[in-house]
Amino acid sequence: xxxxxxxxxxxxxxxxxxxxxxxxxxxxSIEDVTEEDLEQLPSDLxxxxxxxxxxxxxxxxxxxxxxxxSISTFDKNSLLTKSITTYNGGSKTDRCYxxxxxxxxxxxxxxxxxxxxxNAGPKFNYWYADCNQKFGEDYKCVEDACVKEIPTFDFIxxxxxxxxxxxKFNDDFKIKFSAYVxxxxxxxxxxxxxxxxxxSFNTEEKNLLKEAFMKAxxxxxxxxxxxxxxxxxxxxxxxxxxxxxxxxxxxxxADINSLDNSNLIxxxSFNGYNxxxxxxxxxxxxxxxxxxxxxxxxxxxxNLIQIITHEVRHNNGVSHASCKGGNNMDDNLEIxxxxxxxxxxxxxxKYLLPEEMVQSAYDGNIDLMFQYFNFLDRxxxxxxxxxxxxxxxxxxxxxxxxxxxxxxxDILWTIEFxx
Ligand SMILES: [Zn+2]
Numbered sequence: 001x002x003x004x005x006x007x008x009x010x011x012x013x014x015x016x017x018x019x020x021x022x023x024x025x026x027x028x029s030i031e032d033v034t035e036e037d038l039e040q041l042p043s044d045l046x047x048x049x050x051x052x053x054x055x056x057x058x059x060x061x062x063x064x065x066x067x068x069x070s071i072s073t074f075d076k077n078s079l080l081t082k083s084i085t086t087y088n089g090g091s092k093t094d095r096c097y098x099x100x101x102x103x104x105x106x107x108x109x110x111x112x113x114x115x116x117x118x119n120a121g122p123k124f125n126y127w128y129a130d131c132n133q134k135f136g137e138d139y140k141c142v143e144d145a146c147v148k149e150i151p152t153f154d155f156i157x158x159x160x161x162x163x164x165x166x167x168k169f170n171d172d173f174k175i176k177f178s179a180y181v182x183x184x185x186x187x188x189x190x191x192x193x194x195x196x197x198x199x200s201f202n203t204e205e206k207n208l209l210k211e212a213f214m215k216a217x218x219x220x221x222x223x224x225x226x227x228x229x230x231x232x233x234x235x236x237x238x239x240x241x242x243x244x245x246x247x248x249x250x251x252x253x254a255d256i257n258s259l260d261n262s263n264l265i266x267x268x269s270f271n272g273y274n275x276x277x278x279x280x281x282x283x284x285x286x287x288x289x290x291x292x293x294x295x296x297x298x299x300x301x302x303n304l305i306q307i308i309t310h311e312v313r314h315n316n317g318v319s320h321a322s323c324k325g326g327n328n329m330d331d332n333l334e335i336x337x338x339x340x341x342x343x344x345x346x347x348x349x350k351y352l353l354p355e356e357m358v359q360s361a362y363d364g365n366i367d368l369m370f371q372y373f374n375f376l377d378r379x380x381x382x383x384x385x386x387x388x389x390x391x392x393x394x395x396x397x398x399x400x401x402x403x404x405x406x407x408x409x410d411i412l413w414t415i416e417f418x419x
Contacts, residue, residue, distance in 0.1 A: 065115035085113025096141035153298030323380035332381035339378035
């Protein structure tokens with residue numbers, strides 16, 4: 001009963017106001033923009049000016065309004081495009097406007113021309129819309145429309161990882177560090193493992209490794225269309241879930257086959273643990289320093305994603321084969337072994353990642369990024385006589401991915417073996 005009275009009262013109020021004059025500013029159009037904010041605006045962006053002008057004799061000026069990008073007054077979709085709204089006597093173009101630049105109060109709104117239905121016909125007005133509130137946090141007002149911001153790989157590297165994401169990461173991935181075994185060299189060229197003098201990673205190295213791994217996984221999580229999609233070897237799981245379930249405990253250990261300390265972190269097998277290998281020190285240093293001038297910045301992330309994917313794939317029980325004088329080969333592409341996923345992953349990334357993100361990694365050295373030809377010469381199924389990849393090795397990749405492999409089969413895929 002009480003509610004009924006209130007409704008009647010509010011209705012009466014509306015009717016009363018409606019009879020006196022049209023409301024100057026309706027709250028739906030200004031949203032959280034305050035009177036004070038409106039006063040800061042240049043006169044041609046203020047809603048008051050619209051009404052004042054109308055009241056001072058040019059009553060017709062704002063009518064016959066037409067907005068080409070909306071089908072209703074507050075059509076959300078119209079915020080996604082920049083358009084010119086016309087009216088009797090002129091036109092207005094949508095605009096981004098930022099208040100209180102450089103202060104804590106800074107806010108940007110899209111000032112969108114709209115047509116409000118009135119008794120006298122469609123009338124021009126402004127809508128002060130918040131892109132975040134309408135479409136989500138990823139949206140920004142850019143070039144006079146609400147635009148989804150696509151993070152670049154370089155941007156992700158300098159972005160702070162949200163605390164709640166780190167908590168989830170630590171829950172999903174267990175990271176351990178094992179000591180690495182140095183080598184004793186003898187003058188006659190022989191050597192042996194120096195088992196008695198194992199070297200442990202120091203705290204700085206541990207943090208660096210963990211952070212690098214975390215950054216790589218985080219960078220993929222920023223691209224939902226990629227990260228939440230199953231890939232051919234993930235058995236129907238999303239890439240993330242596959243990575244999480246197949247990685248188990250990740251142990252970093254050093255390469256006991258390497259004499260080069262600059263390649264400190266580089267070993268695959270360690271008792272019972274699943275190991276990430278081949279993360280070279282140079283790459284980690286690039287990440288650590290977050291050197292924005294480095295041409296390797298975005299590439300470093302993709303490299304590490306490639307390495308992680310390769311090694312984690314071994315944890316599915318897919319190992320390498322011996323052929324053509326090497327034991328670090330895959331039988332064929334179809335088994336999607338370590339090298340196979342290194343062919344497929346960049347192929348998929350190239351098409352599934354947002355273009356802006358791909359471009360960021362292309363900067364600097366276009367030939368290195370998404371370059372999967374090198375991994376194809378690790379396939380035993382290469383025809384040993386013609387030394388070319390057989391078409392049946394590849395056509396299914398096109399079929400499954402839905403994207404053409406962008407190569408000339410007669411030229412690019414002919415790989416010479418030295419042995
Ligand atoms: Zn491998």
